[in-house]
Amino acid sequence: MPNARHRLILHVLTLFAGWWLSLSLAVAAAAPVAPAVPAAAAAAPAFSLDPASALHKKAENNNWLGIQDQVQSRHQQLLTSRTLTVMLYLLWGVIALVLVYTVRHYYFTFNRLYGNQRHPYLDVDSGNWPSVTVLVAAHNEQAVIADSLRALLEVDYPRDRLRIMPVNDRSTDDTRRIIDEICAAHPGRITPFHRSGGKPGKAAALKDATAQVDSDILIVFDADYVPGRGLLRQLVAPFFDPEVGAVMGRVVPLNTGSNLLTRLLDMERSGGYQVDQQARMNLSLVPQYGGTVGGVRRIALEAIGGWHEDALAEDTDLTYRLLLSGWKTAYQNRSECYEEVPETWPVRVRQIMRWSKGHNQAAFRYAGALLASDKVALREKLDGMLLLGVFAMSPILLAGWILAIILFYFDANHWLTGVLALFCLMSYSALGNFAAFFEIGAAVYLDGSRERIRLMPLNYFGFLVSLLSITIATFRQVLFDGLFRRSLEWDKTMRYRQPEARP
Amino acid sequence: MSWIVLFFSFQAVLFLLPLLPALVEWRARRDAQPLKVVRDYDGNIKHFANRFRQFLTEQFAELAQAAGSTTVPRSGRLATGDRYQLVGADGKPSISEQERAAQAVEQLVLGTSALELGQGLLYEKEVFAAGAIRTGSDNSFRALLARGEIVLGEQCDVLRWAHSDTRFTASRRARCSAGSRPTRSWCCMATPASAACMRR
Numbered sequence: 033m034p035n036a037r038h039r040l041i042l043h044v045l046t047l048f049a050g051w052w053l054s055l056s057l058a059v060a061a062a063a064p065v066a067p068a069v070p071a072a073a074a075a076a077p078a079f080s081l082d083p084a085s086a087l088h089k090k091a092e093n094n095n096w097l098g099i100q101d102q103v104q105s106r107h108q109q110l111l112t113s114r115t116l117t118v119m120l121y122l123l124w125g126v127i128a129l130v131l132v133y134t135v136r137h138y139y140f141t142f143n144r145l146y147g148n149q150r151h152p153y154l155d156v157d158s159g160n161w162p163s164v165t166v167l168v169a170a171h172n173e174q175a176v177i178a179d180s181l182r183a184l185l186e187v188d189y190p191r192d193r194l195r196i197m198p199v200n201d202r203s204t205d206d207t208r209r210i211i212d213e214i215c216a217a218h219p220g221r222i223t224p225f226h227r228s229g230g231k232p233g234k235a236a237a238l239k240d241a242t243a244q245v246d247s248d249i250l251i252v253f254d255a256d257y258v259p260g261r262g263l264l265r266q267l268v269a270p271f272f273d274p275e276v277g278a279v280m281g282r283v284v285p286l287n288t289g290s291n292l293l294t295r296l297l298d299m300e301r302s303g304g305y306q307v308d309q310q311a312r313m314n315l316s317l318v319p320q321y322g323g324t325v326g327g328v329r330r331i332a333l334e335a336i337g338g339w340h341e342d343a344l345a346e347d348t349d350l351t352y353r354l355l356l357s358g359w360k361t362a363y364q365n366r367s368e369c370y371e372e373v374p375e376t377w378p379v380r381v382r383q384i385m386r387w388s389k390g391h392n393q394a395a396f397r398y399a400g401a402l403l404a405s406d407k408v409a410l411r412e413k414l415d416g417m418l419l420l421g422v423f424a425m426s427p428i429l430l431a432g433w434i435l436a437i438i439l440f441y442f443d444a445n446h447w448l449t450g451v452l453a454l455f456c457l458m459s460y461s462a463l464g465n466f467a468a469f470f471e472i473g474a475a476v477y478l479d480g481s482r483e484r485i486r487l488m489p490l491n492y493f494g495f496l497v498s499l500l501s502i503t504i505a506t507f508r509q510v511l512f513d514g515l516f517r518r519s520l521e522w523d524k525t526m527r528y529r530q531p532e533a534r535p
Numbered sequence: 536m537s538w539i540v541l542f543f544s545f546q547a548v549l550f551l552l553p554l555l556p557a558l559v560e561w562r563a564r565r566d567a568q569p570l571k572v573v574r575d576y577d578g579n580i581k582h583f584a585n586r587f588r589q590f591l592t593e594q595f596a597e598l599a600q601a602a603g604s605t606t607v608p609r610s611g612r613l614a615t616g617d618r619y620q621l622v623g624a625d626g627k628p629s630i631s632e633q634e635r636a637a638q639a640v641e642q643l644v645l646g647t648s649a650l651e652l653g654q655g656l657l658y659e660k661e662v663f664a665a666g667a668i669r670t671g672s673d674n675s676f677r678a679l680l681a682r683g684e685i686v687l688g689e690q691c692d693v694l695r696w697a698h699s700d701t702r703f704t705a706s707r708r709a710r711c712s713a714g715s716r717p718t719r720s721w722c723c724m725a726t727p728a729s730a731a732c733m734r735r
Contacts, residue, residue, distance in 0.1 A: 157581070260572065260573070284569060284570050284572050285569060285570075286569050287569070288567060288568065288569040288570070289564065289567035289568060289569070292561055295561075295567060298569070298570070302570070368570075368572040368573075369572070370569065370572060479570055481566055481570065482566065483560055483565040483566030484560065484566040484567070486556040486557050486559070486560040487557050487560050487561060488557065489553060489554050489557045490554070490557045490561065
């Protein structure tokens with residue numbers, strides 16, 4: 033029975049691949065195009081599908097790509113032929129970019145499923161462990177800070193080399209009192225850093241706190257993270273490699289079961305870490321330092337000029353500055369730590385908008401330097417550029433959809449071209465744009481979760497929300513923040529855990 | 536009118552059909568728990584040895600008490616269905632004719648003191664000794680744990696892991712983890728850093 037089922041699946045897949053291939057070839061082939069005709073005549077086009085017929089319009093305006101690039105429109109009073117031609121080339125540009133990201137997604141996924149997995153620091157068992165300061169970034173974190181500090185007090189790391197430093201950044205709730213209470217209960221273990229003024233934002237707070245630190249390694253956690261006993265050793269182990277400037281662990285959502293959004297985000301996170309980050313580690317590309325559940329070597333941080341307090345995404349900013357200075361970032365997939373993910377759509381939208389602005393800010397700053405750098409390998413440049421462009425793809429993709437729709441309705445060519453274009457768009461949506469789903473599916477499979485994978489189609493709606501949010505954020509950033517020199521503002525993600533009841 | 540309603544209903548069904556498993560899972564919440572993060576997992580390569588030691592402590596509390604006793608051996612079956620054999624102070628497990636013919640020992644071998652193992656057998660379950668473990672040649676082991684030293688005979692294989700609290704010595708052509716990764720580090724690194732790892 034299984035063989036019969038496999039054969040059936042194989043047949044269906046073959047048919048599907050054949051259909052898609054023939055469609056692609058049909059689109060790529062020289063398409064019949066009508067020569068310029070008066071608008072009135074074009075309203076009732078006469079044509080024949082028979083190439084031998086006099087009514088069959090031979091391709092007269094194809095370029096070397098086989099792309100029909102002389103658009104004739106019945107609506108030239110609205111858009112000129114030249115405008116439509118430019119739009120057509122823009123659309124092909126969008127499709128080419130999406131294709132690049134599609135290949136990237138598939139490559140990463142196949143590498144993760146079938147390639148050699150690289151965990152070079154997993155077996156580091158004993159050694160002269162460096163001194164470590166754990167910075168716990170906290171801004172109004174009364175609900176979660178206690179759990180985080182208590183977990184850190186139990187970690188398996190030489191006590192004389194470990195310093196725990198909660199960075200209380202201008203909190204107006206009970207965060208300060210909770211930190212001081214725990215600090216008093218464990219004398220000598222915790223060095224609180226209370227910050228009541230200065231520039232807002234995590235990067236600025238970390239910058240001020242780092243000035244108080246003389247440890248070899250800085251490990252950064254957000255206040256909602258609850259590290260396991262062995263996590264610190266795992267995160268510090270890569271620093272025995274002198275080339276490693278930063279390390280990143282895996283983040284696992286804790287409030288997965290709250291609602292549909294958290295369940296979708298759980299799968300999205302899985303794809304990002306289990307497949308994307310680990311594949312980059314496997315391929316010696318550019319794993320990204322994520323700002324939390326990670327660490328940085330202090331001398332590397334000093335060498336690149338410390339934290340940039342104006343960076344909205346200090347993690348991306350740091351990743352690229354380290355890369356440009358020749359330091360490596362290591363990813364530890366098995367160094368897992370729980371976090372909270374947004375439980376409401378408005379919070380999620382604000383979070384993704386902040387990420388988008390921060391990431392784009394890093395792209396504007398470092399894309400040129402990355403391309404020009406002689407310290408970065410070609411494969412790292414390529415991956416680094418693609419990583420920088422991740423959030424720029426949303427407005428580009430949206431522009432592609434709009435262009436496709438405009439061209440579809442304004443194109444006065446052969447009706448078959450329009451239908452083909454529609455099918456082409458559909459197949460591209462199904463096979464290209466959806467490559468991210470392949471990545472998520474593989475990640476959920478690798479995680480060993482069996483039922484949640486059924487939710488995957490609903491991620492499409494989550495992606496649509498992200499697409500629009502990122503596009504809006506990008507436009508605001510480029511048009512308003514850029515033109516009017518508005519400073520980018522930090523927006524903290526909401527926490528959902530309730531503070532513990534106190535006697 | 537009714538045809539239009541029918542048409543759009545059909546379209547709606549077609550649209551929702553691929554989403555049906557997702558909608559069912561959304562409502563049924565069969566897999567809505569957070570992914571399990573093993574908070575005690577620390578990447579320690581002694582993890583398996585420690586876990587096995589913990590297992591022995593839980594399952595065979597009497598083994599620790601009877602260490603060095605001559606009243607054993609005895610054998611039995613665990614709740615998991617696996618058979619085990621406690622080996623006494625003579626250090627020689629009893630191998631049945633059937634096992635000798637099959638060249639395979641299908642039970643946990645647990646030595647209350649040192650163990651002296653013969654040759655040419657596949658030990659399909661873990662081997663533990665409260666003292667040292669010395670093996671003959673041509674054996675294959677799933678895993679070895681000893682409080683004393685481990686001396687692996689010639690052409691022996693360790694398929695998973697081996698851990699000695701003191702010293703691990705592998706004879707000529709002895710191999711570690713022939714079929715698993717990482718091949719190099721299992722045997723050598725499973726001993727404490729201060730203990731020697733020798734290859735004759």
